[in-house]
Amino acid sequence: MVRGDLAWDSPPDSSGAGTPAPPAGGAAGSAPPTAVHAPQPLPADGARQPPAIVYVDADVLVIDKPAGLLSVPGRGLEKADCAIARLLPHWGPLYVVHRLDMATSGLLLLARHADAQRALSRAFAARQVHKRYEAIVAGWLLPPGSGPHQDWGDIRLPLVVDWPRRPRSVVSFAHGKPSHTRWQPVQRLHWGPHPATRLVLQPITGRSHQLRVHLQALGHPIIGDELYAPAPLRDAAARLLLHAGTLAVPHPRHQRWCEWHSPTPF
Template sequence: MNPSLHADPAAPGSPPTAPAPECLFADDDLIVLAKPSGLLCVPGRGPGKQDCLSARAAQHWPGACVVHRLDQATSGLVVMALHAGAQRALGNAFAARQVHKRYVAVVDAGSGLPEADPDAPWQEIDLPIAADWERRPLRIVDAALGKPSLTRWRAAPPEGGAPLPADPGSGARVLLEPVTGRTHQLRVHMAAIGHPILGDALYAPAAVQARAPRLLLHAAHLAFAHPRTGAPLQFDSPPPF
């Protein structure tokens, strides 16, 4: 989720037969792609981690530049710039919190969640997040060393989602809006308030992790101003769960 103002252009690295990313929008300045769960946004360390969304994008949109990222396990909307000027403008918009982001997740309901009321106010999770240096790349809530981290959330009605890929048990669908963009923020915050995301291999207990074959977290909505024209853009992607 963290914007990168100085990210390198997406370097080739995917096999020639790698499928083209699903594209929701493209013009001379930017592209909006749908990232599947399990695919890295940028290359990782080692030859086995070079296939990624940015490398696949570079095969079809030469010069595509990374602006922000999703966790490997998270699916959903990613915007990439097609030249340095657009990358700079979009990166500044992310840094200034001028990009509206909304995620859909299925979480462990635990002792219960508020009723799914579209008119209900959003709740806030205001817990500072820091790196867990002994268990990198994990993050922890740390009141002394953590950076300010704010997430807005509320229960969501189930309409519009496909049947869950695994029996959700007491799972509940929620909407999440990260105000800040810390690494693993949504996963850490939901686990911290007792509602870990189903399928989360890093922050959920084993029993909650086992209730879904993937992390049930999806970047479903992006809204921002076009980096050149200023025209409002809005994109939506229904979750595949």
């Protein structure tokens, strides 16, 4: 078995109190440290990288999906290559629980049988799943407040798929669904010539492209975003600088909390 989990008897704290330690000596709640960060030669064609197994047991499989690889097949033969297609020959039937955008890297949870899928789907629907992402966005952001639990900002903007320009999503107060993202700056830096901020992100809801659209609406698009960033920021990185680094769920068999981590590759 491949194992990399941490199980708890109670769910992880979603209030923001138990936040990751900021890199480069930063402290949560203080102004993020400034660093100079040269763009790295990040691989754009992640589809050629096989997904690494983070954890597997009789009920679930957790992989570290590379950027550039679809989670599930799309329409047409050119979109048949995906994480599930690469795993099926080795792990047998797999059941979709959630998805990551093709451009996003990080933790993807799959069920190994229908009962596990149903249990996990209920957990996602009830928002009993805790996810943390890391991103590098354009511009410098400061912590939104001070004091206990005041170092997290909130974005509450309703989102809807922009059907004439799909797969894009847009903010729509008339037709959008309620959408909620929490964000915390942990480091100010330069990505090439661009001032930037490394953020920890916590999606409370799970709308299509939620993190990407919310940060664009905040005026700080994710660097490398081909859909939502202007050309200079889109071209500043060889991939979208968004990574799903932490995932915690109640296990479908015994309901104990399990948490998995994936290091950010940028």
